[in-house]
Amino acid sequence: MKKSVYFRLQRWSAWSGFLVLISLMVAYGIGDLLSPMSPTMTANEVRDFLVEHQHGILLCASIAVLTVPFEYPYVVVTSMQMKRVEGGWGWLSMVQLTTGVVAPTGFFYPLAILAAAAYRAESHSPDVLSAMTDIFWLMYVGNACIFALQVWSIAFASYLDQRSKPVFPRWYAHLSMVLGVLFISGAFVFLTKTGPFAWNGILAQGIPALAYLVWKVATPLVLLKAIKGEEAELAEKDAVEAEPATA
Template identity: 65%
Template sequence: MRQDLYLRLERLSAWCGFILLVGFIAAFTAGHLLTPMSPTESPDGIVAFLNDHRTGILTCVVIMVLTVPFEYPYVVVTSLQMRRVEGGWGLLSMIQLTTGVVAPLGFFFPLAILAAAAYRPEIHSADVLSAMSDTFWLMLVGNACIFVLQVWSIGYASFVDHRSKPIFPRWYGWLSIVLGVLLIPGAFVYLHQSGPLAWDGLLANVIPTATYFVWKIATPIVLLRAVKQEETELAEKETVPEAHLATS
C-alpha cells in the first residue's frame, strides 16, 4: 500500500472516534437514556416509560447499530500507534486490540434487550418488561469493566514511551488510567439498588460516564496528532537516504 494512502486511512480511522461520540450522544438523547431511571422504579413506571418513549428507544438502537461499527477502525488505529511504542505487535497493543474488538458487544446486547421490550410492549406483562429493563441497565453499566484493561494498556503505553515526544502524551496516559479505575465500581451495581454504587449512582454511573466522554473527546485528537507525527518520521526516514546518496 502507498504510504500516503496508509496514512490517510489512519486519519479516517482516528476521525471515527468523533463519529462514535456524536452517534452515542444522539442515540441516548433520542432514547431518553442519558439519565438512567431509578433501580427502584415500579413496574408500572417502567411500562409507562417504554410506551411513552417507544419510538425514541427504537431510534436510539438504530443509531447505535449504524454507529458502533466505526469502533473497529478506531480501535485498530489505536493499536497501530501503540505498536510504534512497542516496536512491533506486543502485549499492550494486542490487549488494546482484543478488548477493543469485544467492547462494542457491551452496547449491542443490552440495547437489543431494551429494543425487544419497546418493540411490542403491549404483549408483555409489567413483570417481564421490568426484568428486561433491569437487564438492560445492569448489563450497560455493570459490564463497563470490559473497558478497564483496554484503557489501562493505552495509559501504560504512554508511560513506557521514552522518546522525546511520546506518541501518547503523559496527560492522556493518566486520563486513561483514571478512567480505568473509575469504571471498576460499575461491577457492584448487581449488589445495590440505591446509593452511589447503584446503576444510576455517582460512583457507578455519573462520574465514570462524564470521564468516559472526556476520554472519548481526547482520544481522536491524540490519535490525529500521533498520525501526523508518524507522517513526519516517515518523511525524515526518506530524506536521510536521499541526502546520503547526494553526498556519495
Template identity: 65%
Template sequence: MEHARYMRLQRASAWCGFILFAGFLLAYSVGNILSPMDPTMDAQDAADFLIENQTRILACVAIIVLTVPFEYPFVVVTSLQMRRIEGGWGLLSMTQVLTGVVAPIGFFFPLAILSAAAYRPEEHSPEVLLAMTDMFNLMYVGNACIFVLQVWSIGYAALIDRREKPIFPKWFGWLNIVLGIVLIPGAFVYLNKTGPLAWNGLLAYMLPSAAYFIWKIATPVMLLRAVKHEEAETAEQAAGQEAARVASS
C-alpha cells in the same frame, strides 16, 4: 500500499472516534436514556416508561447499530500507534485491539434487550418489562469493566514511551489510567439498588459516563496528533536515507 494512502486511512480511522462520540450522544439523547431509570421503580413504572418512549428507544438503537461499526477502525488505529511504542505488535497493543473489538458487545447486547422490551410493550406484562429493563441497566452499567484493560493498556503505553517526542503525551496516559479506575465501581451495581454504587449512582454511572465522554473526545485528537507525528517521522527517515545515499555515491 502507498505510504500516503496508508496515512490517509489512519487519519480517517482516527476521525471515526468523533463519529462515535456524535452518534452515541445523538442516540442516547433521542432515546431519553442519558439519565438512567430508577432502580427502585416498580413494574408499572417500567411499562409506562417503555410505552411513552417506544419510538425514541427504537430510534436510539437504530442509530447505535449504524454507529458502532466505526469502533473497529478506531480501535485498530489506536493499536497501530501503540505498536510504534512497543517496536512491533506486543502485549499492550494486542490487548487493546482485542478488548476494543469485544467492547461493542457492552452496547449491543443491553440495547438489544431494551429494544425487545420497547418493540411491543403492550403485549407483555409489566413484570416481564421490569425484568427486561433490569437486564438492560445491569448489563449496560455493569459491563463497563470490559473497557478497563483496554484503557489501561493505552495509558501504560503512553507512560512508558521514552522517545524525545512521545507518540501520546503523559497526561493522556494518566487520563486512561483514571478512566479505568472510575469504570471499576460499575461491577457493584449487581449488589446495590440505591446509593453511589447503584446503576444510576455517582460512582457506578455518573463519574464513569463523564470520564468516558472526555476520553471519547481526547482519544481521536491524540490519534490525529500521533498520525501527524508518524508522517513527520517517516519523512525525516526518508530524508536521512536519501542524504546518506547521496553522500555515499
C-alpha cells in the same frame, strides 16, 4: 498502499471516535436514556415508560446499529500507534485491541434487549418488561469496567515509551490511569438498588459516564497528533535514504 492513503485511513479512523461519541449521545437522547431509570421503579412504571418511549428507543437502537461498527477503526488505529512503542504487535497493543473489540458490544447488546422489550411493550406483561429492562441497565452500566483495562494498556504503553518523541504525551498516560480507576465502580451495580453504586448512582453511572466522555474526546485528539508524528518520521526517513551516498 500509498503512504498518503495509509495515513488518510488512520486519520479517518481517529475521527471515527468522535463520530461514535456524538452519534450515541444523540441516539440515547432520542430514547430518553441519557438519564437512567430508577432501579426502584415498579413493573407497571417500567411498562409505561417503554410504551411512552417505544419509538425513541427503537430509533436509538437503529442508530446504534449503524454507529457501533465505526468503533473498530478507532480501536485498530489506537493499537497501530501503540505498535510504534512496542516495535510491532506486542502485549499492550493486543490487550488494547481485544478489549476494544469487546467493548462496543457493551453498547449494542444491552440496547438490543431493551429494544426487544419496547418492540411489543403493549403486549408483554409488566414483569417480563421489568426483567428485560433490568438486564439492559445492569449490562450497560456494569460493563463500563471493561474500558478500564483498555485505557490502562494505553497508559502503560505511554509510560514505557523511550522514544525521543513519544507517541502519546505523558499527560495522556496520567489521564488514562485515572479514567481507568473511575470506570471500575460500574461493576457494583449488581449489588444494590439504591445509593451511589446503583445503576443510576453517581459512582456507578455518573462518574464513569463523564470519564468515558473525557476519554472519548482526548483520545482522538492524541491519535491525530500521533499520526502526524508518524508521518513526519517516515518523511524524514525517506529524505535520509534518498540522499546520495558520500564517498
